[in-house]
Amino acid sequence: MTATAARQVFRLPDLGEGLTEAEIVEWKVAPGDTVEIDQIVVEVETAKAAVEVPVPYAGTVLRLHADAGAVLAVGEPLIEIGSATVPPETSTGEDPAAARYREEERAGSGNVLIGYGTAPASPTRRRRSPHPKSPQPTSAPALTPAPTPAPAPTSAPAPTSAPAPATGPSSSGGPERAARVISPLVRRMAREHGVDLTAILPTGPHGVILRRDVEHALATPAPAAVTPAAPTTPPPGPATTNPGAFTALTAERIPLRGVRRAVADKLTRSRTEIPDATTWVDADATDLLATRDTLRRTSPDLGIGLLALLARACVAALRRFPELNSSVDTARAEIVRHGHINLGFAAQTDRGLVVPVVRDAHLMTTAQLAAELTRLTTLARSGGLPPAALTGGTFTLNNYGVFGVDGSTPIINHPEAALLGVGRVIDRPWVHGGAVVPRKVTQLSLTFDHRVCDGGAAGGFLRFVADCVENPAVLLAHV
Missing domain, CATH: 2.40.50.100 (RNA polymerase II/Efflux pump adaptor protein, barrel-sandwich hybrid domain)
Incomplete structure (x- = not known):
């Protein structure tokens, strides 16, 4: 044997x-x-x-x-x-x-x-873990490395004990459950504030600890029985009443890996290759919001939201201005106009910004667009998107208004030729019906590749989308 x-x-x-x-x-x-x-x-x-x-x-x-x-x-x-x-x-x-x-x-x-x-590929570059290779472990290696000793800040001392595990899983067995953390930001927050990740109740998919879980642990005071009376009388101030209000500044180097590295490579290439320009316009979105509310009230099962209506407007505009549904083949010096619309949309997740792609969006109804947007967003936030769902886009929609900003000059998602950005919708004074009244106004911006079209086509595209936002009935001719 x-x-x-x-x-x-x-x-x-x-x-x-x-x-x-x-x-x-x-x-x-x-x-x-x-x-x-x-x-x-x-x-x-x-x-x-x-x-x-x-x-x-x-x-x-x-x-x-x-x-x-x-x-x-x-x-x-x-x-x-x-x-x-x-x-x-x-x-x-x-x-x-x-x-x-x-x-x-x-x-x-x-x-x-x-x-x-499973066949091996040709030898490629390999980056090793910064920690030296250790002997074979006798148990599964923990996902979250043990915090290394670091000098504690002198201005606002962090708590020396981890938050109480009253809201988390069993506190009796330390190694019984390894904390599942994917985001480097979550690991860093826990390390800086002395939070024991194994004592946190995860709320993410498949038991993953999210940023909000760490923030909740920081906001939950530990019981007096487990809090040692090390400082005699801590000085009053925001740092003692709200430990998460300020973050200690720490010098560190963060490896550019995974999604962040892919985004960096693509955006760098976009800035290097594409001569982009941006144009923008303010639009009265009052009627668009009213249309959304009507659809939610009459057909709540369809789940049609603002993003789905904006996606419908983009698809209709791309049919009228196909120059923007294209890419440039630099090797052959050709502009490639696509015969389909694969609509990408920016989605913020715990792993960073990703752009899922709705394939053949031009063949979908508004309700189908809404369903696919919801499905892809759910997969993106759970980390379950297959790689194929993140490639092949021909145009991107970015609703950066969810971050509370009005406008932006976004970078085109290479190799696409254009990207539409939508700012927040807020009350502004607007001339409507001959009078200045408060209306729901948003800013639309279009960043486009100046190699595929001039300002006339880009302006026409943006104006058409703005007309759909101000008068959603325009979309009925293109459903």
């Missing part, structure tokens, strides 16, 4: 869409655990989405080849599985089956899962 003959090495599979690497977010198993075929063993984050990866083997986990936080290239060893009846200690690495094992490693697992190819 040889131990190495039963070993199988599963490598990081090809996740599609040209992705070459992924960051380990959380291991679902630990060495010694028994796994079944197609069992989810790890969650990784690519430049486009968080992905749960199944293993194509059954047996006992012998080794995890990377810690949480490490970045692996496609084709690098991910996890090692052995027969459940062969203990890992029996492996000497010297018996004749070792050569077969090494050949296995070089050839790849040979299994193909739905959506994943």
Whole structure:
């Protein structure tokens, strides 16, 4: 009986869409655990989405080849599985089956899962976790690293004890549940304020701790029984009454990875290649809001909101001005006008800004647009968007008014040719019916690629959208 003959090495599979690497977010198993075929063993984050990866083997986990936080290239060893009846200690690495094992490693697992190819890719750059490789753990590595000692701020001392776990899960077993945190911002907030993430009740999908969970823990005072009386009489002030009011300034370097890196690369390329220009106009959205309210009241099951109506206006405008539904093929010096409308829309999530794409939006009714916008937004915020849902857009709609701003000059989502931005809708004095009255006014801005059209086409597009906002009946001719 040889131990190495039963070993199988599963490598990081090809996740599609040209992705070459992924960051380990959380291991679902630990060495010694028994796994079944197609069992989810790890969650990784690519430049486009968080992905749960199944293993194509059954047996006992012998080794995890990377810690949480490490970045692996496609084709690098991910996890090692052995027969459940062969203990890992029996492996000497010297018996004749070792050569077969090494050949296995070089050839790849040979299994193909739905959506994943497991053949190793050509060698690519690999970034290691900033922490040195540690010996094999005996339990699953925690997703959130232990906070490193740092000098405490002298102006407003942070609480030395973690918030009480009264609102969270069991407080008796520390290692019983590893805190699930995806956002680096959440980890940093917890570290700066001394919050024990394992004592927080998560409200995110699949038990993920979100920023609001940490903020709630900071706003919830700890019971007096567990609060040590270290400072005799803390000075009164906002810092003691509201620990989350101010954040201590900390010098740090944050790796540009995952979604943030993909966004940075795309926006840099957009600014480098596209000679963009921006035009804007104020529009009276009073009647558009009234139309939305009427639809909500008469057809609440359709879920048609303001974003769906704006999407409908964009689709109608792109039919009239197809120049803006295009891209530039720089290699062939051609303007490519698309025969379909794939409408992207900006969605803010805990993992950063993503742009899901509504495919074939020109074939959908307003109700269908609303349903697809809701579905993609839900997937984006839960981290469940497949990479294919984030590519292939031909035009983008950005409702940055949700951030409380009036206007912006957004960067075009390369390789598209235009992006419509919508500011907040607020009461402003407006001339209506010959009198100055308060109306619901918003600012619309269009950033466009000056290579595909001139200001006349861009202005015509923006004016048409503004007319739809001010008089939604215009859309009836294009439904």
